[in-house]
Amino acid sequence: MIDLSAFHQAREMAVAYIGIDYSKSSGKVRDNLRKKGVADVLAEQVIEYLKSIDYINDHRAARRVARRYEGRRLRSRRAMVYVFIQNGIDFDIANDEANRLPDDCETALQLCEATFSEREDVEDVDIMKLLTRRGYHTTIAREVIRKFKKT
Incomplete structure (x- = not known):
């Protein structure tokens, strides 16, 4: 059985932390509540x-995080x-949202175009270093x- 007053107090702490942002992940909220002794x-x-x-919606939080990486x-x-995962999103949801992102070949080419005018x-070595550092x-x-040099 849960203590209703403790639940309401913890809920208010979580809502105050989230604010009007609506894109905080469950992991970030959990960490914040633990920090406050819940x-x-x-x-x-x-x-x-x-x-x-x-x-709280981890899919929404993941999409917001992904928008920061363009x-x-x-x-x-x-x-x-x-x-x-570092942003507090569960592995399964992180994997689902990563699979919804554009193909690696496409994003790697976009990265090269954005980085090297x-x-x-x-x-070639500099391009290879950049791409492998970014997880490609x-x-x-x-x-x-090859594609980047050809165009």
Whole structure:
């Protein structure tokens, strides 16, 4: 049985943390409640309640995080899974949302176009370093380098 006053107090703390943003992940809210001394069981109950009224939605939070990684900040799908997890999104949802992102070949080419304005002056090694740092597989990186240099 839950203590209703403790539940209401924890819910108010969570709502105050989320504010009007609506795109905080359940993991971030959970961490915030734990920091404020809320018991794990109570924090989970509050999060489940807020999910049931769509105040917390990890899919929405993941889409918001993904929007921050465009242009020169693009990452591979695999790297985005880790970015989502670091932002408090559960692995299954992180994986689903990463699979909804554009194909790695497409985003790698966009990253090269956003980063390197002079195609002729850039070395293949520099492109390869950038793409592998951003989580792209070397096979994809080689293919993208060929396409990038060709256009």
